[in-house]
Amino acid sequence: MRKSTEKPEYICNLGSLVSPVPLNKRLSKNPVLITRNTWIKILDGKIVETGAEGESLPAESINSIVFDAEGMLATPGLIDAHTHPIFVNNRQNEFVRRSRGESYQQIAAAGGGIVSSIQGVRKTSQDELAKIIQRKLDGFIFAGTTSIEAKSGYGLSLQDELKSLRALKQAADNHPLDVSSTLLAAHVVPPEFKIEPDKYVDLICNEIIPQVVEEGLAAAIDVFLEEGAFNATQTRKIFSFATESGLRCKLHADQFNSGEGAAIAVEFNALTADHMDQTNDEDIKALAEKGVTVVLLPGAVFFLGLDKYAPARKMIDAGCKIALSTDYNPGTTPTQSLPLIMTLACIKMGLSPSEALWAVTMGGAYAINKADHIGSLMQGYDADICLWNAEDVDFIPYAYGNMMPEVVFKKGKLVAQRQMQVIN
Numbered sequence: 519m520r521k522s523t524e525k526p527e528y529i530c531n532l533g534s535l536v537s538p539v540p541l542n543k544r545l546s547k548n549p550v551l552i553t554r555n556t557w558i559k560i561l562d563g564k565i566v567e568t569g570a571e572g573e574s575l576p577a578e579s580i581n582s583i584v585f586d587a588e589g590m591l592a593t594p595g596l597i598d599a600h601t602h603p604i605f606v607n608n609r610q611n612e613f614v615r616r617s618r619g620e621s622y623q624q625i626a627a628a629g630g631g632i633v634s635s636i637q638g639v640r641k642t643s644q645d646e647l648a649k650i651i652q653r654k655l656d657g658f659i660f661a662g663t664t665s666i667e668a669k670s671g672y673g674l675s676l677q678d679e680l681k682s683l684r685a686l687k688q689a690a691d692n693h694p695l696d697v698s699s700t701l702l703a704a705h706v707v708p709p710e711f712k713i714e715p716d717k718y719v720d721l722i723c724n725e726i727i728p729q730v731v732e733e734g735l736a737a738a739i740d741v742f743l744e745e746g747a748f749n750a751t752q753t754r755k756i757f758s759f760a761t762e763s764g765l766r767c768k769l770h771a772d773q774f775n776s777g778e779g780a781a782i783a784v785e786f787n788a789l790t791a792d793h794m795d796q797t798n799d800e801d802i803k804a805l806a807e808k809g810v811t812v813v814l815l816p817g818a819v820f821f822l823g824l825d826k827y828a829p830a831r832k833m834i835d836a837g838c839k840i841a842l843s844t845d846y847n848p849g850t851t852p853t854q855s856l857p858l859i860m861t862l863a864c865i866k867m868g869l870s871p872s873e874a875l876w877a878v879t880m881g882g883a884y885a886i887n888k889a890d891h892i893g894s895l896m897q898g899y900d901a902d903i904c905l906w907n908a909e910d911v912d913f914i915p916y917a918y919g920n921m922m923p924e925v926v927f928k929k930g931k932l933v934a935q936r937q938m939q940v941i942n
């Protein structure tokens with residue numbers, strides 16, 4: 519047996535292998551399949567075989583490169599289907615203000631919020647922005663995330679939205695994290711269009727979308743449909759232009775107020791409807807029937823000190839596809855930890871740890887339209903694998919705030935390994 523940490527052909531000595539089941543392969547209600555004391559065989563970055571329970575490595579592995587997992591638990595690399603990493607300045611001042619009793623909306627009305635993140639992006643060069651983003655991409659890998667969706671939305675002009683997406687591409691091109699890009703020029707109306715917001719909508723439709731599509735900078739479009747951001751008419755207009763240009767639609771909806779988000783998502787065959795904290799039963803039914811993936815973001819509810827979490831149980835029971843994501847952004851939730859989001863989903867939304875793991879892997883894969891090759895550890899899936907110091911899946915959300923993977927593989931290649939040591 520040759521030992522190597524770089525690109526193993528086998529991972530052996532797995533205490534457990536936890537494989538989320540894609541919807542078309544579900545034979546029972548169980549969202550994950552668990553195999554104890556087993557191994558994984560990897561070829562060309564894909565999982566080609568996994569062992570049966572208790573099976574030792576096959577004889578053919580004798581001259582292969584083997585990574586010894588020493589009893590750790592394997593899950594797929596986590597998938598974060600809703601993030602806003604293209605920002606420069608942190609907004610911890612808002613966190614302190616909220617802890618003294620101000621609300622997110624009050625802070626935004628006083629010049630904080632999304633608008634206060636524009637300045638940093640606008641005055642930073644593309645190269646510098648790419649460097650800043652790259653460090654954030656590292657943070658996802660350390661947290662066990664191997665694929666993300668990432669939105670623009672803090673540039674809010676033609677040149678600064680383009681710069682944001684170009685910088686994201688620049689950062690992602692040299693990084694193991696897999697990034698799906700989304701244009702979120704419709705995050706809020708920038709100050710220079712405050713008096714004539716529809717002119718900004720025109721700019722998005724007539725200039726920003728065509729240029730982004732021409733350069734291939736995004737696969738999807740997103741709109742923040744909310745009081746103080748964009749209304750239903752503006753959202754429909756942007757989605758019509760985007761759909762004609764070949765972009766898939768995603769939207770931030772029902773975060774603070776319930777509105778037409780679900781109806782619009784259904785109308786435009788949206789890939790995802792995100793937040794959905796205030797969504798009613800009728801809308802849940804429509805989203806389930808249309809197969810729109812619902813991306814739940816309990817971190818934002820928690821960090822804003824709110825108490826109304828999305829009705830996730832009802833959504834799952836109604837047959838909705840559910841993803842859980844961080845919503846990583848400088849204002850409403852700066853965590854990059856999906857294990858922490860799993861904890862919130864279990865405690866605040868009534869999911870089981872297995873359901874929560876499915877939602878941060880398979881569910882995330884559906885939300886970024888990649889469920890045919892990431893999100894599971896079944897044969898044929900990419901060898902995106904996290905190894906955890908955990909006996910079973912329940913331990914991951916249980917050990918809240920502590921959980922980070924020991925080892926992360928992306929397409930079969932080792933991309934992170936924890937090495938912290940206590941020095942006496």
Ligand code: NIG
Nearest residue numbers: 631632742770818847849850
């Ligand atoms: O998803 N809701 C809109 N956008 C972000 C907040 C962004 C910010 O405050 O900077 C969200 O929560």
Ligand code: FE
Nearest residue numbers: 600602770845
């Ligand atoms: Fe968001």
